[in-house]
Amino acid sequence: MPLVELNQVSKRFRQGDETITPLDRVSLQIHEGEFVSLMGPSGTGKSTLLNLVSGIDRPDSGTITVDGTEITQLSRGKLADWRAANLGYIFQTHNLIPVLTAYENVELPTLLLKLSAAERRERVELALQAVALTDRADHYPRQLSGGQEQRVGIARAIVAHPKVVVADEPTGSLDVETSEQIQQLLQRLNQELNITLLMVTHDQHVASIAARRLTLDHGTFIETTSKEYEETRT
Amino acid sequence: MWTYVLKTLWRHRTRSLLTVSGAAVAMFVFGCVAAVQEGLQRLTTGEDANQSLIVFQENRFCPTSSRLPQDYSRKIREVPGVRNVIPIQVWTNNCRASLDIVVFHGAEPDEVRESRPITLTSGSWDEFRTRRDAAIVGDGVARRRGLQVGDQFSIGEISVHVAGIFSSTVPSEENLIYTSLEFLQYTRGSGAAGLVTQHEVVLREDADPDAVAAQIDEVLRAGPVATTTRRKGAFQTSTLSDLVDLIGFAHWLGYACVGLVLSLVATTTMMSVQDRIQEYAILQTIGVRPGRALRLVLGESLILCLLGGITGTLLATVALALGGFAIGAEGATIAFRPSLNLVATGAIVSLLVGVASGIAPALQAASVPIVDALRDA
Numbered sequence: 236m237p238l239v240e241l242n243q244v245s246k247r248f249r250q251g252d253e254t255i256t257p258l259d260r261v262s263l264q265i266h267e268g269e270f271v272s273l274m275g276p277s278g279t280g281k282s283t284l285l286n287l288v289s290g291i292d293r294p295d296s297g298t299i300t301v302d303g304t305e306i307t308q309l310s311r312g313k314l315a316d317w318r319a320a321n322l323g324y325i326f327q328t329h330n331l332i333p334v335l336t337a338y339e340n341v342e343l344p345t346l347l348l349k350l351s352a353a354e355r356r357e358r359v360e361l362a363l364q365a366v367a368l369t370d371r372a373d374h375y376p377r378q379l380s381g382g383q384e385q386r387v388g389i390a391r392a393i394v395a396h397p398k399v400v401v402a403d404e405p406t407g408s409l410d411v412e413t414s415e416q417i418q419q420l421l422q423r424l425n426q427e428l429n430i431t432l433l434m435v436t437h438d439q440h441v442a443s444i445a446a447r448r449l450t451l452d453h454g455t456f457i458e459t460t461s462k463e464y465e466e467t468r469t
Numbered sequence: 470m471w472t473y474v475l476k477t478l479w480r481h482r483t484r485s486l487l488t489v490s491g492a493a494v495a496m497f498v499f500g501c502v503a504a505v506q507e508g509l510q511r512l513t514t515g516e517d518a519n520q521s522l523i524v525f526q527e528n529r530f531c532p533t534s535s536r537l538p539q540d541y542s543r544k545i546r547e548v549p550g551v552r553n554v555i556p557i558q559v560w561t562n563n564c565r566a567s568l569d570i571v572v573f574h575g576a577e578p579d580e581v582r583e584s585r586p587i588t589l590t591s592g593s594w595d596e597f598r599t600r601r602d603a604a605i606v607g608d609g610v611a612r613r614r615g616l617q618v619g620d621q622f623s624i625g626e627i628s629v630h631v632a633g634i635f636s637s638t639v640p641s642e643e644n645l646i647y648t649s650l651e652f653l654q655y656t657r658g659s660g661a662a663g664l665v666t667q668h669e670v671v672l673r674e675d676a677d678p679d680a681v682a683a684q685i686d687e688v689l690r691a692g693p694v695a696t697t698t699r700r701k702g703a704f705q706t707s708t709l710s711d712l713v714d715l716i717g718f719a720h721w722l723g724y725a726c727v728g729l730v731l732s733l734v735a736t737t738t739m740m741s742v743q744d745r746i747q748e749y750a751i752l753q754t755i756g757v758r759p760g761r762a763l764r765l766v767l768g769e770s771l772i773l774c775l776l777g778g779i780t781g782t783l784l785a786t787v788a789l790a791l792g793g794f795a796i797g798a799e800g801a802t803i804a805f806r807p808s809l810n811l812v813a814t815g816a817i818v819s820l821l822v823g824v825a826s827g828i829a830p831a832l833q834a835a836s837v838p839i840v841d842a843l844r845d846a
Contacts, residue, residue: 291754291839312758319756326843330751334476346470347756391755 236303237264238431239288239399244297246283257283259454260297265399270425270432272445279451281435282403288433289322289401290314302398319347323392323400323430327407330388331376337387338363338372344395362390365428366420382413389420393430400424402434406441418444470761474768481741485773488737492777492819493784495726495733500785500815502723504805505796509709509716512641512803518702522670522682527695530708532559532666532800537694539665544692548684550676555580558653559666561800562624566712569613570797571624573604573646575653575665581605584671587642592618592633601652604629607643608636609804612793622646627656640804644795666800670698708801716803727818730774735826738770742830749834750842759835766834770827771820778819782812 246258257280265271275281286292287299290306299307301321309317318324323344331340341362345355363369366386376384385405392400405421406414422444424430436442450457478485512518524545526535542554558575574581578598581587589605597603606616611634616622620631629648637643654661670685672678682698689696699707706713742749749762757765786807794805 286840289754291843312760315753315756315758317756318754322756324754326751330747330843332473332748332751334480335473339472343473343752344755395756 238267238269238302239263239265239433240298240300241284241288242298242300244284244287244294244299246280246287246292246294257454258287258294261451261454261456262297263449263456265431265433267398267431268425268429269447270422270445271434271447271449272442273433273435273449273451274437274439274442275451277437279453281451284451285401285403285433285435288399289324290318291324316347319344319395321398323395323397325385325388325392325400325402325405327404331384331391333376336373336375337368337379337383337390340376340387341390341394344391348395358394358396359390362394365393365424366390380413381409382416385409385413385417386420389417389424393424393428397430399431399433402432404436405434406436406438414438414441470765471768474765474772477741477745478769478772484737484741488733488773489777489780491733492730492774493781495729496778496781496815496819497785497788498781499723499726499818500782500811501789501805502719502726503811503814504785504789504807505716505803506720506723507808507811508640508795508803508805509713511639512709512801513702513706518705519678519700520672520674521701522672522678522685522698523701523704524668524670524685524689524696524698525666525704527697530799531564532561533564535559535666536661536664537666537668537696538692539663541689541692541696542668544688545668545670545685548681548688550673550681550684551670552673553584553671555584555669555671556650556665557667557669558650558661558664559800560627560653560656561797563797564799566715566796566798568794568796570644570795570802571610571614571646572644572797572800572802573627573629573648573653575648575650577650578647581647584669585637585642585647586639587635587637589633589635592631594633596632597647597649600630600632601649602628602630603632604646604648605633605635606631607645608634609640609643609793609795610646612791613795627653640806641795641802643793644797644802644804669701705801708799709797709803712796712798712803727822730778730819731822731826733826734770734773734777734823735829737773738766738827739830739833741769742766742834746834746837746842747845749837750839753837753839754843762837763831763835766831767824767827770830771823774819774823774826775816778822779816782815782819785815786812 241263243260243262244258245260248255273281287294298305342359345358363372366389368386371383406417418441425432442448448459526537529535539556542556545554555576560573562571582594597605616631618631622629622631678700685698686696789805789807795802
């Protein structure tokens, strides 16, 4: 049974007098532990699809099911609870809360779960260890480099042990070297912690780190998946 | 999550501080206005406002123009329902409304000691009784004028020796200076030998104040000077009628102060939320419920309001306690005194305004369209 399942999902936008339909009856299945990259020209609906899977946007029709929960049926409040427990979101521009330290930023999602203080502390420390930023825990975002900020963002996305992590151009605002480090980190999280990842990117090189690569073009997925992945699936 | 709220307020500390200061100033004024209203309320509806009567010369308002024979007290005593009568000579430095009115009440020292709700905090009753120019001074006047026991205090034609300072459970009493009746009657320029300004009538518990008042006026109608007798509360309200109107208007000033705090904190919180609309989108993306986002913003406005409101109220309380302020006219005074009720009112108003001022920005934060806010970032 797939972990994420989109079934005949459509999304329309009004732009002036025009109606744009970036996603028209799109279907997709992602299995647990998969690392999926999603590419495509601008305006093809990559980010829209990511937002729908993460439950911060709603489709006009169709259903989205994640780990057996049809998230399209949830109210705004329930959807927030669902995101807190099941979803990690890695933003393109890090989007850390500037008044909170790296530790406090990572701790935020755990405050929304029923955890003891000790469990919270343990999870935050493990997440910071996973991104190799334990020594920067007390630093504020302004005291961190772009790459470090993104690593804090990744730690925040995985700290609640979500079912699925989505990443919107996670290396889009980084230099080449830092981008390489983040790519390796994402790959490691997927391979070592078996985290299911759905990543949107413009960059073919970045997309190539994912075992399963999809390109969205005019509402259709073109699969350019690696041989290793095909072998694993079979 | 409270760390986030506190750190957010600290991040814009200049803005927060200015808002808190503004709220404090407004609540200081609110506290002072409330104290004036409380003072008037106490004066006109207090315990002795309905249990005593004041006999004054008919159609006279200023104490300098009311001149009643002292021996009216003998006739008043014979009226059924009357327990005691105290002839009082009143002298004031100003018949018009003033913030530094000095009012002398001349009465027999033993009557003063027995009938007034006052306690000598320093000085001696014996000196007050035996020395001709001795006076006991209310705590409010003493603080305003910096008087101590042993000082000589002169105002106009009157010069008294301070024989004691007293406090009272009735705040307006603390703005009086008591001398002996004779001293005020025979002071230079007074020309009041055998005359008094008013008679204060203490009633028996079962007496009907209005019926006794009517009977007193009836009995004295045959005398050389006609009288108007009213309950003490009604007399004070009538005496202070100009001020009562002014105080009635001032209560709108109090509401205006509350409105000022409301708009000030609402503006600050709204600006703060609009600056951080993207942060609220991030918070909701990671799973913060809209209701929780709403509470975070309400928390901000509540903290600003409570900090400012309670600071302003406490400053007003301290100022009122130390200043001994009073406003008076025609020999009657309204004391502005701090009270627990005042502090509680200030805290409750701050709390309510804190919630009210945060509602609009909180709704904005709670209903932020996540995708649009993230895209705009």
